[in-house]
Amino acid sequence: DQQVKQNSPSLSVQEGRISILNCDYTNSMFDYFLWYKKYPAEGPTFLISISSIKDKNEDGRFTVFLNKSAKHLSLHIVPSQPGDSAVYFCAASAQGGADGLTFGKGTHLIIQP
Amino acid sequence: EAQVTQNPRYLITVTGKKLTVTCSQNMNHEYMSWYRQDPGLGLRQIYYSMNVEVTDKGDVPEGYKVSRKEKRNFPLILESPSPNQTSLYFCASSFTGGYGYTFGSGTRLTVV
Numbered sequence: 505d506q507q508v509k510q511n512s513p514s515l516s517v518q519e520g521r522i523s524i525l526n527c528d529y530t531n532s533m534f535d536y537f538l539w540y541k542k543y544p545a546e547g548p549t550f551l552i553s554i555s556s557i558k559d560k561n562e563d564g565r566f567t568v569f570l571n572k573s574a575k576h577l578s579l580h581i582v583p584s585q586p587g588d589s590a591v592y593f594c595a596a597s598a599q600g601g602a603d604g605l606t607f608g609k610g611t612h613l614i615i616q617p
Numbered sequence: 618e619a620q621v622t623q624n625p626r627y628l629i630t631v632t633g634k635k636l637t638v639t640c641s642q643n644m645n646h647e648y649m650s651w652y653r654q655d656p657g658l659g660l661r662q663i664y665y666s667m668n669v670e671v672t673d674k675g676d677v678p679e680g681y682k683v684s685r686k687e688k689r690n691f692p693l694i695l696e697s698p699s700p701n702q703t704s705l706y707f708c709a710s711s712f713t714g715g716y717g718y719t720f721g722s723g724t725r726l727t728v729v
Contacts, residue, residue: 510659536715547621547707547720548660593660601715602667604650604675609659 507531508596510608518616523581525611527594530575534596538605539568539579542591551592552579581613589615619644621721623708629727630698638693638724640708648711649691650675650718651683653704660707666691667714698728 509528517523527537535556540548554561554568554577561568567580581588591612595605621642630636642649650665652675662675664683672683680702682694691710695702705725709718 513657538717540720545723547709547722549720550717553717595660597715599715600713601711602648602665603673604648604662604665604709605715605718606662607652607660609657 505530506608507534508594508606508608510592510594510611512611513609514612514614516614516616517584519586520583523579523584523588523613523615525579525581525592525594525613527577527579527608528575529577529596531596531598531606532575533598534606535599536597536601537568537570537577538595538597539566540593540595540607542593542610548593584613584615586615586617589613619719621708621710621719623706623721623724625724626722627725629729631729632699633697636695636698636726638695638706638708638726640691640693640721641689642691642708642710642719643689644710644712644719645688646710646712646719647688648714648718649685650709650711651681651691651693652707652709653677654707654723655704663693663706695726698726700728702726703728 538553594608651663666685711718
């Protein structure tokens with residue numbers, strides 16, 4: 505039973521345009537959501553996060569939106585740059601997350617020049 | 618530099634030969650976890666630890682052991698590796714638990 509779902513294995517976006525990566529979750533106990541970025545041969549690195557008490561969090565070119573009623577979150581990257589090409593993982597935790605994070609399967613974002 | 622260090626980075630071994638992948642963090646984090654990454658399956662948690670001598674199973678613990686005798690170290694032990702444990706392994710640590718983990722660079726394990 506997959507609790508965090510990223511239904512798009514890959515996404516291709518033209519440089520300069522907006523990239524939108526989507527994530528759905530099923531566990532109502534999740535109260536904190538994170539996005540990680542991963543390059544080949546490296547570990548995942550933290551990108552941005554959002555608490556369930558918010559519906560939006562912004563950090564530079566990256567914005568995460570949370571729709572609790574739909575159990576859906578999305579990551580917007582504007583404008584997309586070549587260095588954004590990577591695998592993006594959505595992750596969630598519940599009640600402080602002492603038992604770690606639950607990850608989606610990832611979306612491979614490809615920025616086309 | 619604050620980091621999570623895993624060793625080795627690459628390892629090829631034979632079925633049944635016990636091995637240990639080490640993980641060390643220098644950030645005084647209480648929380649540590651092990652994940653494996655497989656194509657099409659994303660990152661799945663193997664084991665986690667909330668503090669010294671406190672460990673628990675994640676989603677895919679079969680065939681693995683861990684120990685947490687010191688705060689900084691969290692080794693992953695494969696007592697009798699099998700080919701289905703061929704994977705990319707990541708260790709991670711956190712000060713705040715679910716509010717963000719720092720990951721190591723990964724260990725690519727091949728069991729033949």
